[in-house]
Amino acid sequence: MNGDHHVILRVVAKALIPIIALFGFYVHFHGEYSPGGGFQAGVILAVSIILYSLIFGIAPTMRAVTPGFARAVAAFGFLLYTGVGVVALIRGGNFLDYDALIRDEPGGHLGQHVGIIVIELGVLFAVAGSMVTIFYAFAGRVSEIRDEDW
Amino acid sequence: MSGYEGSDLFIALLNITLLSILFVIAIAIARLRSLFAIVMLSGIYSLVSATWFVALDAVDVAFTEASVGAGISTALFLGAMLLTSRTAKAExxxxxxxxxxxxxxxxxxxxxxxxxxxxxxxPNSPANTHVGVEYLERTKPEIAIPNVVTAVLASYRGFDTLGEVGVVFAAGLAVVLLLGFGERSLGATVRQKDREIDTNANPGGEDER
Structure with a gap:
């Protein structure tokens, strides 16, 4: 690939991609206080990976985030979400009853906070992993994106 | 629209402007034949709708529309476009x-x-009188987090959200089942390149794999 006439794109992307990923985590951990949550955060994280692969090629991306890893993350996210429900069941509550996760004094809501953060983390993993997997399935079938393809 | 009397005209103008832009983009998408231009325009369409959702005070929906519609869909459409031809046939x-x-x-x-x-x-519409008020009143004592949308999504409707995550995961799985993992063609090239790098690093060395 001729890198010369994409130099501005590459430099800007190199500076932007870490900020996009960081913003994804901000959206996730700030989801209790502002718009956004695990779903949007997962999508933003996936976009940062996909943007990298669109600009620097799919092969280096697949070496950094392997397709197997993306699939495993997606499955882990779904299991994490379900796992919170099962833990609540084991601790004597209903399925996904976060109050049962942590016993604290009446009026306290630590269980709700922990439950919401953890299931949102599950959403983040499942969404980011699934999106990257879908992108790999589409883009992985052509070996390299040529300039004239745009 | 109580409390908005002074800005009613401005809100109406904003809505009309944004909706006209959406209309023009939709017409352009319907008339264009170049798939790349269509993908880019649909991304812009999502971005303008997200702006409109903000104007309607639906910030969470706007955020989702911007990240999913303008972000991931555009990237996925670009990836899918590479598998097909670059122009659509005229009907x-x-x-x-x-x-x-x-x-x-x-x-x-x-x-x-x-x-x-x-x-x-x-304020008298069904959405603002029954369940909505209930959520607004009960989130503070029961969940104690400021964002009611997150409380509804993750706690009150936790079951629904689990189902949605299942749908996303199933969609990823279905695409993989239909199109393959994407590493059949590319995994080979990656391994090939790795091998070349290895041979270049220690020329004449033994193949360690």
Whole structure:
């Protein structure tokens, strides 16, 4: 690939991609206080990976985030979400009853906070992993994106 | 629209402007043949709708529309576009007219149905009187987090969200089942390149794999 006439794109992307990923985590951990949550955060994280692969090629991306890893993350996210429900069941509550996760004094809501953060983390993993997997399935079938393809 | 009297005209102008932009983009998408331009325009369409959702005070929906519609869909469409040709074939004859008639009929029905909808922001509408008020009142003592949308999504409707995550995961799985993991063609090239790097690093060395 001729890198010369994409130099501005590459430099800007190199500076932007870490900020996009960081913003994804901000959206996730700030989801209790502002718009956004695990779903949007997962999508933003996936976009940062996909943007990298669109600009620097799919092969280096697949070496950094392997397709197997993306699939495993997606499955882990779904299991994490379900796992919170099962833990609540084991601790004597209903399925996904976060109050049962942590016993604290009446009026306290630590269980709700922990439950919401953890299931949102599950959403983040499942969404980011699934999106990257879908992108790999589409883009992985052509070996390299040529300039004239745009 | 109580409390908004002074800015009613401004809000109306904003809505009209944004909706006209959406209309123009939609017409352009329908008339274009280049798939790349269509993908880019649909991304812009999502971005403008997200702006409009902000104007309607639906910030969470706007955020999702911006990240999913303008972000990931555009990237996925670009990836899918690489698998097919770059231009769409022009429709001819009856296939050109029938979709237009269907769209006009559906649009007319939707406009007719919208006459029965409560006014935007109406405090007496069903959405603002029964469950909505309940959530607003109960989130603070029961969940104790400031964002009611997150409380509804993750806690009150935790079961629904689990189902949605399952749907996303199943969608990823279905694409993989249909198209393959994406590493069959590319994994080979990656391994090939790795091998070349290894041989270049220690020329004449033994193949360690």
């Amino acid at each position: 001819e004859g009856i296939t050109k007219i029938v979709p237009l008639l269907v769209v006009i009929a559906t649009g007319a029905m939707l406009v007719y149905a919208s006459i029965d909808l409560p006014a935007f922001g109406d």
